[in-house]
Amino acid sequence: MRKENTAGTIDRADIVIVGNGIAGLTAAVEARRFEPEKRIVIMTSQSHPTINTPALKQFAIGKITREQLLAYPPGTERLQRIHVVNTLVEEIHAQEGYIRLAGGQGFGYQKLLLATGSHPLGLPPDLPGQDFDGVLTLHRLHDYLDLRRRLNEVEEAVVIGGGSHAIETVMGLLYWGIRVHWLIRSETFLPRMLDRYASALVLEGARRAGAKVYTKTEVVGIVGRVGVVAGVVTTDQRMLPCQLVLVCTGTSPVATLARHCDIPMKHEKGILVDDHLRTSVRNIYAAGDVAALRDPLTGTYAPRAQWYAAVQQGRVAAAVMTGGADPERFGVSWHATRLGDLSMLTVGSPLASSDEVTPLVDRRRGSYRRLSLIDDRLVGYLSLGPASPDGLAIKRIIDEGLSVREITRDLLRGEFDARKYFSSKRSYAVQRMVTTGQMPTPLPPVPGIVAGERVAAPRVSARAQSLPPAPLQRTTEALPPQPSPEPPVRPLHAGSRSSASQQQSFPETDSLRKQLGAQPTLVGAEQNAAPAAGGTQEEEVELVVRVPERQFIAPPIKPREVKTDALPNPHPSRSLWHYTSKQPAVKGKGNVQK
């Protein structure tokens, strides 16, 4: 019903999407939003609708049902008039603009999106015993259905792989009460994302949860009895008895279509795409696990095989293919997951190493955080701990290239209050975009103080444009319209940086800043925070607060004045009170009673 086999009836479409993973379907739904009339077709060889693949782990251990796996409500495709054709795409004829399907028939396209996803690497093909019953490579829904049926008969299992997929599987099995042997080929866990200490922390957590962890260990062969797995032989000559072998050795993009294209399409690990997801062939785009994007920090192309990246890319692909909207920028990578009782968050490249990068590390009470800073900008953030900080907010800080000078300590301790921070920043980035017409740069081209100036200058002009015009206009009413206010402002600003008068005002602004820091961040409704003043006073405060920042004099970090001598928040990021330091409801009630 959801899948209509219409391959015979239509022979061309405006937008053809190959693959109905989350990137493909998101692109289709988004494209429909921009183009209500166009014909959108998804070609897939998958026999089930789009599902939340990260939730498959919860599905395997029986926490959710199959219906709850659906990524979009049932019937979305029909409602959005997206044709889903169950077939295999074999070749792309880009010169004539059509694809060849499995039956040999052609299907024309105007825009083609490749969202073919990835396939699991599995065990090496020559490994003895890998075709015994009970050796599962976990990747698709069918693998998890299989796993779920077997769980009741299993007492001991071996998990192979050293990534987050593997540890999630390990934790799931432990939750089910199965003894788990976990084999990791390398010495550490996730060597490309975590450093040694963080990896040790994760492995320790897995051991505490009950898993037996073997690092630097590989499988030599799988032993079976009458066709069913009985155990695994490892490189250190050990035999681990088990009834189930789960393989989580990573994935690789399915780039077969890139090879079967008559115009050569650039691909290495995945299909190379630019920031607008265009491949090297005209009118062909790629999104999801198969698309290799350029990392803005390192400049290398690599696929981002994560859920959020796929959703984002689906949206961008739709925007680009239809021309309906300005595509959003991807920014740095963001990966959050739960590893046992630890939450892991990686934003950007926390392991970046060069002489410009200053790493800051905090290891306290079984948690771990690592910041990579260039000057006062964040380039990478890694957090491991019982609670995870607001990862998307940190991604935004990196993407917009905001200064973290005042929040470095909070970030390092994992006590960063995103709401507080952004409510003080409010429209700063937007303002800058409006006044300069430029998107925020993720990184300063030249690190150092110069970067500060580059950022600071437009900010002043923004202020100048938004505030003083009122008096100015009154005096110059008869004069011709003012030229851009920037020239008079900029030199003034440059001079003021070292001027004494400006420095005089420093303590005063500092005290204001302190006041502001101690204040609850919600707008209004606080006793002294100007009930009726709303707009105007807020503007003023903002203006004052920015002054020290824009001057780039020695950092106003001062002797730790951030010490909000109010009670320290007992539940960092656990609850609502993470965002507000006062409880609004109680407050309102008090007022009413008076």
Place this chain on the structure above:
Amino acid sequence: MFKNKLGQRAVRLHKTGPQVMQEIHACIGCNECLLACPALSEPLTIDVLNRETLGGPISRPVAQFARACYQCGACVAPCPVGLHRDAMMMWLKVRLLRAGWGE
């Protein structure tokens, strides 16, 4: 919705609209937040909840759930990707109110 010193019906949001949208796109649909929820009385799937929080018409079960939510924050800690379901629910409540379902 209560009256505060700001006067008329001011709303406190944990997160702005775009932030909530971004979080919904990042949701992996693992259902942990709904499992932890003390206010959820009938089965509700996360895909429906997410789509209706983002936009479009709000169905009866979702509206009921949005009204039942008392913002306790129990949904935030279990989220494996560190999202804030409470903020999304608040956003849904706002949408409900704007649609005139609040009374």
